Amino acid sequence: MSSPRKVYVEVTTLCNLQCSMCVKHAQGSCIPEGHMAMEVFQSLVTGLQSVEFLVLNGIGEPLLHPDLVKMVQLARQHMPEKGIIGFQSNGLLVNDSNAEKLLVSGLDTICLSLDNLEDTRAELRGKEHSLSPVINAVKSLDRARNKSARPFQLGIEVVISRDNMHQLNDLVAWAGTHRVDYILVSHLYSYDGRGQESILFSPNTRSAVQLYEKWQKRAQELGVNLENLPNVRLHYARDHQDQTLLEIGEWMRKEATASGIRMHLQNLFTFDAELAQTLGQIFEQAECAAKSLGIALHLPPKLAYEEKERHCFFMDEQASFVDQYGNISPCHFLWHTFRCQVNNEPLLVEHHTYGNVQDESLEEIWQKKSYKEFRQEATQSSYSTCWSCTPGPCANLLKQNAMDIRDCHGSQVPCGHCMWSIGWTRCL
Ligand SMILES: C[S@@+](CC[C@H](N)C(=O)[O-])C[C@H]1O[C@@H](n2cnc3c(N)ncnc32)[C@H](O)[C@@H]1O
Ligand code: SF4
Ligand code: SF4
Numbered sequence: 001m002s003s004p005r006k007v008y009v010e011v012t013t014l015c016n017l018q019c020s021m022c023v024k025h026a027q028g029s030c031i032p033e034g035h036m037a038m039e040v041f042q043s044l045v046t047g048l049q050s051v052e053f054l055v056l057n058g059i060g061e062p063l064l065h066p067d068l069v070k071m072v073q074l075a076r077q078h079m080p081e082k083g084i085i086g087f088q089s090n091g092l093l094v095n096d097s098n099a100e101k102l103l104v105s106g107l108d109t110i111c112l113s114l115d116n117l118e119d120t121r122a123e124l125r126g127k128e129h130s131l132s133p134v135i136n137a138v139k140s141l142d143r144a145r146n147k148s149a150r151p152f153q154l155g156i157e158v159v160i161s162r163d164n165m166h167q168l169n170d171l172v173a174w175a176g177t178h179r180v181d182y183i184l185v186s187h188l189y190s191y192d193g194r195g196q197e198s199i200l201f202s203p204n205t206r207s208a209v210q211l212y213e214k215w216q217k218r219a220q221e222l223g224v225n226l227e228n229l230p231n232v233r234l235h236y237a238r239d240h241q242d243q244t245l246l247e248i249g250e251w252m253r254k255e256a257t258a259s260g261i262r263m264h265l266q267n268l269f270t271f272d273a274e275l276a277q278t279l280g281q282i283f284e285q286a287e288c289a290a291k292s293l294g295i296a297l298h299l300p301p302k303l304a305y306e307e308k309e310r311h312c313f314f315m316d317e318q319a320s321f322v323d324q325y326g327n328i329s330p331c332h333f334l335w336h337t338f339r340c341q342v343n344n345e346p347l348l349v350e351h352h353t354y355g356n357v358q359d360e361s362l363e364e365i366w367q368k369k370s371y372k373e374f375r376q377e378a379t380q381s382s383y384s385t386c387w388s389c390t391p392g393p394c395a396n397l398l399k400q401n402a403m404d405i406r407d408c409h410g411s412q413v414p415c416g417h418c419m420w421s422i423g424w425t426r427c428l
């Protein structure tokens with residue numbers, strides 16, 4: 001019988017920081033605070049015999065859990081020898097003593113959050129999260145790694161935005177001198193609109209941008225600006241320029257329809273080609289530097305995946321998500337109840353679960369018909385394209401729980417309006 005290959009366990013939702021960018025602190029979120037009870041973890045752990053990667057964090061700081069070391073020990077006893085155990089941490093609580101205990105217990109990796117080398121992130125991250133605690137954490141982990149017989153991988157996650165993009169190369173160089181093995185770069189996503197002006201990711205696809213740029217050039221040659229298209233439609237008496245603009249708009253629409261390209265005009269008007277080019281150069285330099293230092297660098301896309309290329313890491317990796325009470329959710333997006341934004345419109349996402357490990361085994365829950373159907377649909381990527389939908393998010397999405405409706409493609413998974421499917425965010 002098949003079972004999940006990767007399991008994310010939210011051992012705690014408590015945190016010692018209050019990063020304003022975090023979904024935990026986003027306006028309208030409702031993530032109850034608490035530690036996972038050991039009984040819940042014990043019910044889960046027996047189902048980990050064939051799990052390849054166990055991630056011991058969700059939203060919250062895992063090192064706040066008083067039994068984290070015990071959890072690692074228990075998981076190690078039940079998981080395959082080659083199975084990886086790891087977690088993400090803000091690093092504030094790492095010290096020589098817990099680093100050594102965790103590695104001796106069988107921990108394989110920690111991914112520390114580090115967004116910059118200067119303290120320019122105070123607004124999004126909180127003033128306490130500066131470089132010095134992360135350096136201390138790295139040193140403690142390095143000392144523990146030197147004593148450990150088991151290989152250990154040290155990673156950092158960088159949330160990239162306009163504020164820190166120019167530090168990426170320095171961060172890679174820093175990682176090289178601190179024996180970091182891998183770097184995960186995620187774009188900043190704004191759950192409630194705060195910090196939105198710093199976002200580098202564009203929810204447009206490359207083909208939509210190319211098509212728009214072609215017709216914008218044509219419009220400029222004819223002395224009009226495509227950005228005025230929505231206004232022209234409202235004009236009572238249309239002049240010659242208005243007519244030209246409407247015609248160009250129509251040609252562009254026909255070409256988009258014929259090529260199967262979906263366009264969100266407002267997102268295309270605000271697309272910053274110069275910024276995307278600068279980011280591309282920064283990424284290239286960072287890739288070169290990481291390669292020469294032997295660091296595995298995972299960069300995000302600059303634009304949304306093309307419609308057919310949309311995919312979800314969690315589905316690719318056959319992941320399952322366990323909350324503090326033992327409830328199983330299919331993915332990060334449905335792990336909690338929170339508010340987010342699709343094209344600046346607020347959207348409520350409600351926690352969705354297929355069962356609880358205290359009542360049924362992980363394998364039994366994984367095999368449930370409804371859960372299997374979810375994975376099938378989410379893997380097919382035939383869901384709606386809400387990020388390229390000008391009138392969206394539609395009334396359906398706004399009014400109801402994301403899992404209780406069918407989107408306009410008839411699909412029941414909420415992947416069309418989720419930020420993970422277009423490559424916006426990523427995690428361990
Ligand atoms: C939610 S935290 C949990 C682990 C731990 N508390 C930490 O901060 O590393 C996991 C990762 O998500 C990142 N993150 C938080 N809010 C984010 C956002 N709005 N957009 C992108 N990444 C975000 C954090 O920087 C961190 O690297
Ligand atoms: S990003 Fe991590 S450290 Fe910051 S509030 Fe969220 S869980 Fe805590
Ligand atoms: S489900 Fe709604 S928001 Fe999504 S593509 Fe369809 S109409 Fe647009």
Ligand code: SF4
Pocket residue numbers: 311312313314315330331332333334378413414415416418419420421
């Ligand atoms: S809703 Fe998002 S996170 Fe969940 S399966 Fe779909 S793409 Fe993945």
